[in-house]
Every structure is written in structure tokens, then in C-alpha cells.
Amino acid sequence: MKLARSACVLLAMALAGYGPAQAQRADGGGRSFGEVTRNSEVGTGLFTIYFKRDSVFLSIAPGQLDRDFLLVTQIAQGIGELGLDGGATVRSDLVRFHREKDRVELWVVNSRMSASPGTPMARAVAYSFGHSVVQSFPIVALRDTSEILINVAPFFVSDWADVGTVFQSALAQRKLSGSVSLDDKRSSLQSLRLFDANLEAEVRLTFQTPRNLGLETVADYRSIPVGIHYSLRELPAEPMRPRLADERIGYFISATKDFSRDTAESFFVRYVNRWRLEKKHPGAAVSEPVQPITYYIDRTVPIEWRPAVRAGILEWNRAFEEAGFRDAIRVLDAPEDSAWSAADARYSTVRWTATNGSAYAIGPTSVDPRTGEILNADILISTAWIQRWRGQSGNYTPPLAAVQSVLRDDSLATGAASEGRLCRYGEGLTRSGALAGVLLAARGESPGGGEALRAYVNQALKALVMHEVGHTLGLRHNFRGSAGASAAQLANRSWTASNGFGVSVMDYTSPSLALDPARQGDYYAPTIGSYDRWAVTYGYADVVTNPLAYSASKGGEASATVWTPEVEINGLRAIASQAADPAHLYGSDEDAGFGGLGLDPTISRYDQTDDPLTWARGRVALIDGLFDSLETRVVAPGQGYGPLRDAFTDLLNDRWYALLLTTKYLGGAATARDHRGDPGARPAVTSVPAAQQRAALTFVAEAGFGERAYRFHPGLLSRLAADRWMHWGASPAADGRIDFPLHDWALTQQGSLLGQLLDPTVMARMRDAELRAAPGEATVGLPELFSTLTAAIWAEAGAGTRARPVRPRNTLSVRRDVQRLYLNALVRMAVSPSPGTPEDARSLARVALAGLGGDLDRALALARPDLDAYTRAHFGDARDRITRALDAHMVQPITFSR
16 A cells, blocks of 8 residues: 555654754744744645744644544653553543634543533533643734644643653652653654644653663663654544443443433433444445445564464454444555554554563554544554563562452452553463463473464464454453353364354453363464354444434424434344343453452453353362473473473462452352343342352362462472573562562462452352342351361361361461461451451451360360471460450441441
8 A cells, every 4th residue: 555645744854853942932923924934844734734943833724723633642652661662542632722812722622521502501511511721822823814823842742641650650669759850852843744634743752860760671761762642633524423332232432421311311421432334335234334444454563473463353354244244344464655654543553562571462442532433443462472472481570469460450440430441461361371381381392382382372362353453343341251151162163163262252261271182172262252243233233213213403393303322222222132142241340350349250351161160170270280290391401490480480370360260259149231121131140059159169278278289399399490690671589589489479379369258348248148048048158158268277276177176287387377367367357357347257257266276275285296396386376366366355446337
């Protein structure tokens, strides 16, 4: 494809030396329009630009005042750290130029609040909610009434992207004093291009800091370079017909609060985010679109991976075919043209970015907030994915950081501002790649590569691209997607070729792995699922309209009607009412967490199959079977032991995460978004059967807290060596330890498991589940939770064996750590419970402490001569702490009892 240059004025060379210090001198001085623009270089397009010496004058026509534009701000050149990666979108704003006397203001428009134009309510909204004035430009010159001239260079070369805040936060996190500031003398506008419908500008900013932030990718810490790209585009002259959203189907939405809807169910109006697709042949059941959705594979994408990227994009045409569009999506290679830019608002792209360690992929979109129309999308994939998939060593992550990185998903996904748009599929797939590499090696593949590993990478990359493209089509995560397939179906390649992995690629799925190559199916979903096709039908298919829902025109004549989104409501509800169909399972970010968020055990990140408990058991057994032979699987002759340490920590993390998923069964319930009257409508909340809860508790107690947990062969532990390179980006003591801190790993992971099981919300749910149980129906209550944990964790003291006494025995150091951890949790619950802890839990904690105290007394009396010094001291200390806790005054704020 060759770009037409007639609509583009490239000012890169002329602007390269521009800085805002010089721009401040171009104040017009009362000169005429002709004087100001004389001998200027002129560019025309969406606006007219006059470039002259040190100023960039933007000419605004009267019709462009008080008119909304979309301003998208991206990182053009990042630093590969702190999330400042090239290609990342940092802002997307609806903006407006407004004249105020002798100045022109730039507003960020408040589009959230509205009312029908020309009504008293519209005036009330205008009085109540304002727009943000973010910049004020002096008017440099006027030409009659046709042009207003302002100097926009100071705005472009400013920290509009708020990058300085990122560096300031880094200073605070590192407990360093000082401030980071933009150095305008070393910042400049690099290029500016004009087209009929958009303006593209790129700047190079330099931030200065008095303290070293430890950024390994910056050459001189005192001068941090960041490139910013601005895309200012006009909104469609004819807005797209919006489509109303439905909570039963997961779309990103554009929501406004319309105060004119005082008789409606809600003030909120919610439109799905979708592309404008119109049939070339409107009456046809299936037709090509007038304008297909076009993705460009950027020149940054390595050639060897482009087939997988292309296949992942085009896979979505299956869904659009069912929705009535043939070849709705097309894929083009980016042209070999120096003027072509992936940051140009006219192009939707898939791009590669280089980062200093972090692995991720994102699929942000630019949306017309008036209608939800997607105008542009850019998928960004970190190159660190492939490096880790191929088995290259990653940076060591301390245990606390590893646990926090998983639980961070919950806190980031619950805020209203996030709207579920955060995507961290990349990090999880990178960890899964490590397990896959070990497994492939166990099956005879070389640790560093092989055809099987290449097949794995291609399948993983295609699945990743399908997932991110789904986001750019408007779809949210569907973390219930994996629940739509059994283990037997995942092992059947013919089944997955047609159905994918479950019902949706919008899940974060773990790879399907089998130690026996004969039982290995696809590693990842080869195609989209039934939910994905259903969701695309809802968002894009023609639907039956209701003529009675058309609103009368202002003239009030019956024959003059105006289309409104409500005309589709019956047809859309008919589609959404199929939510109870097992092929349409759905649950998103707000459903998929742990503790207070983790109600439904079938809605999780990185789980698999319609039986997550059985899958977790199998995954833990698979990993446990790999530890003893790990060295021979991942370390080649003549190679150092760094890869062994990496693989060991990755397996520890995967094992722990499988157990963490299982904790969601306790107090868990199956949830449904069905509406009353839907075919096969399910209850909103159905408790997990007691047998499943009990099986999950037993499994976590044994595999997570049992005597065999975290016990490894001494030979393996003695070889978990750090890489011994010492230079920037590499350190043998990344966490202060050269040897492997197994106690820290065990204590952190077991602590997180206990934290989930003893979370106040989980215990409250267990009590509420008893109320939902039918008469005679079995439940798992708090007494069983405490007794099971106590028996597993304090087994050496004979806890839980009073009916059949067991002789006490010595405890290992890892066991003593988890026993103290559990004892501390019981003491806190009994003496100073966390807010929201049920009173029943506090009472039962005291009972558990009293019972454990008796077990310890008995153990010390029966077996003192046989116990080693560690165990005698540990048992005695624990008994004394229990005595003090039971005698202590309870600390509890005055509140309602629970």
C-alpha cells in the first residue's frame, strides 16, 4: 500500500529544534494576521497550521469552536520500565476549543452527564456540571471572522500525558527526596502531520531528576527521554447508531447519566463499544461490509510470528459470519513507507514493543463517547513473551512480590474507573510457558527448544492475539469461559478445532498439558468459542426492530419518525435471554477474584475445565511429579544452574496458584446473571454442594498445609543457584540472597492460602450459605473449617486425634513456621478480630485455641523425651501464647454483632 502524500504536510525537519522557551516570544504583539503568518510554511488538513521560526500557529475556523474532537495521547518512545512502553495509550479525551474573550480555551468535555437538549433539565445539568479547562491560549491574530490564530506549541511540548507523576511516584516508592520536572529547554516538537480528518504530532520530552531512580534503560539518570504522540481527530459527522448494552453479555460500554430519564428504570444510558459495520447489501442475510475492520501488522512484529498473529486476527471472522458479515475483518501488512506510522489515528495495528523484563499484551481502543463507536484500536505485545516461552531466564521475583502480583488483579479490577479494561493475560501466560517448557523437556524435548516448543509458542501467540482482538472488538473478559469444556474434550483435537477451549477466548486459560504425548491435545484454544460468537451477534447483527419504539419528530407527525436505540430493545433482549444456555457461560473481572470477590469457583483466571477442583488436583500432582527430575530436564550439560532456580520458582508458583483457586469453593456459590423469564433461568446464587466444599478443603489442607508440603530433596535445594552475572540488569542477589529462601516461599504462599480461607467475607458467606440450605441439606460450617485446618497444620502435636491418640513427633522448620502462622491468626481472631469477622468465628477461634492448648499439654507430657529441642521449645512457646491469649481482654470496636 502506498500512502497519498497530498493530504500530509510533514514538518519534522523544520520542527526538530523547536522548544517552548522560544515559543513564548511569539505573542503576536498586536500584529495583523498577515504579518504574523508572512513567510510561514503552511499545512492544511483538519486544521490549517502556520509554522514560522519558533512557533506553530493553529488556525481555528468559527465552525471548529465549541465542537468536540477526540484527543488520544500515546507513548511514542518509552523507557521500557514503569509502564512507560512505546505504543502504550495513556489518555483518550473528548476535547473542545472554546473562545473566551481574547483567549481560546481547551476543554476536556464532561460527557458523563446529559439531558435532552432544549429542556429545563438540560439547563439544570449545565448549571450543575462543568467542563475542565486544561489550557488557555492567547489569541495571536484574527482574520476577519474566518480564522483565529493561536500558538499550540507550548501545549504539545508539555507534560499533558502526566509522565512526571509516574517518575514522582517512583521517587516516593524508593523513599528518595526531590522532585522530577519537565525540562522545556531540552524538549522539542519533532514532527507534525495533517490529514483531512486528523492531526498527528510527536514530541520528545526530557525529564530531569536530582536523584537516581535506578532505571536500567536510561543512559543518564539526570535526563530521562520520553516521546509522546498526539492524535487529534474529528468525530464522525454522522454518529453511528448506538446499541444498548445488556449485563448478561460482556461488552465495554460508554455510559452516560441522562437526567431526562426520570421515569425510566435508571438514569444511566449504556451503549456497547463496537465498530461501525454496515452491510454492502442491506437486505442480505450475509453480506460483505461497506468498510471492513482493518488491522495492520506493524513492521515491528518479527516475521516468524506474523502468521500466528494474522491467524489470530482472522479467526474472528467466524463470529461475524454468524452475525451476518462476510470477511468483516481483514489484515494487511504495514507498508514499507517512512511516512506511515502505527500511531496514526487512521490505522488499527498490532505492534511489538521491547520492555526491560515485563511481559504483557494490551488491546486499547479509541471510542466515540456519544455512541460507543470504536474508531481505532492498537494491540501492543511485549517481546519478553517469546523470550520467556523459549526458556530464557527471567528476573528472580521474591515470594511476596510473586503473591502480590496475582492478588493485585483483584484490587485493579474492582474500581469503577477501570471498567474492567485492565488485561494481564501476558504475565500469566509467561508463567505457564515455564511449566510447559519443563513438561516438554520431561517428554524428551531439549530444554532450549524443539519443534514441540515452537508449536506451543505458535498456539499460545495465536490464542493471545485472539484474546486481544476480542478486546478491540468491544468484548470484556469472560473468566467463566474455561468452564465450558471437560478434560476429555480438551484432549480431543477435533473437538477443540471446532469449539476452542471452553466457550470463550476472552478467558485467561492455562495451557492443556499432558505428560504422555499421546494424550496431548492442543495447548491453547485454536479458535474462538460459542460465547464469543453469541456476543458478536448481540453487538453487530441486524436485530428485529419495534416500530412502536420510534420517537415522533419535532413536528409530531406520525409519518415523521426518528430512530432511537430503543427500537432494538426487543430483538436485543431475545438474544441476551439465551444467557442460561451452557454455551453462553459468562463472568468477568468483578467476579473472578479471591476472598471478598471470589464467590464463584468456576469464574477464575488461569483455571481450566468444567471441574476446576479436579483440574487443580491434577495440576498439583503433575508439578509434584516433576520436582525430583527437574535438574536433568532444564539444565543442559555444561550449563549453569540459573535455569533450575527459575524453573523451580515457576513451578512453586503454579502449584500454589492451583491451591489458591481451590480455596474459592469454601463458602462459594454458582452465580448467574439471568433475568426473570429467561428460558431455563437459574437462581442468582446457588451454594456449592457441601461434598465439593469438603473435598476442596481436604485437598488444600493436605497439599497446602500437610506434612509433605514444601519438602524437597536436599540435592535439589543445594543446586538452586542464582545466575552469577554482575552488571546492570543482572545480580546474583536480586532479593538479598544467593541461596534459595525456601522458608520465605513456603511461609508467604501458605500465609496467602490461610488468608483466603479465614477471610472475614468468606467466613460470613459460609454462615449465609447455611440459611440458603434446604432442611436436611448438608453444609460445611465454620466449626469444620477450623477443625480441618487445625488437624492438618498441627498434626505433629496430635491435634484432631483425641478419639484415636497419635504419639506426638518432631516438627520440621517449615512446619513450625506455618503452625505459628495459623496460631497467630487464631489469636488475632480471638483477641482483636478484623472488621467484618463474624462473632461465631471469634468464638470458634477461642475454642480452637483451647483445644490446641490441650493437645500441646498432652504432647509435652507424653513425648517430651522423644522430642528434639526445636519441637519442645516450639510446643512450649505455643502453649504459653495460647494461655495468654485466652486470658487477654478482647479488643473490639463497638459495632453491631454478627
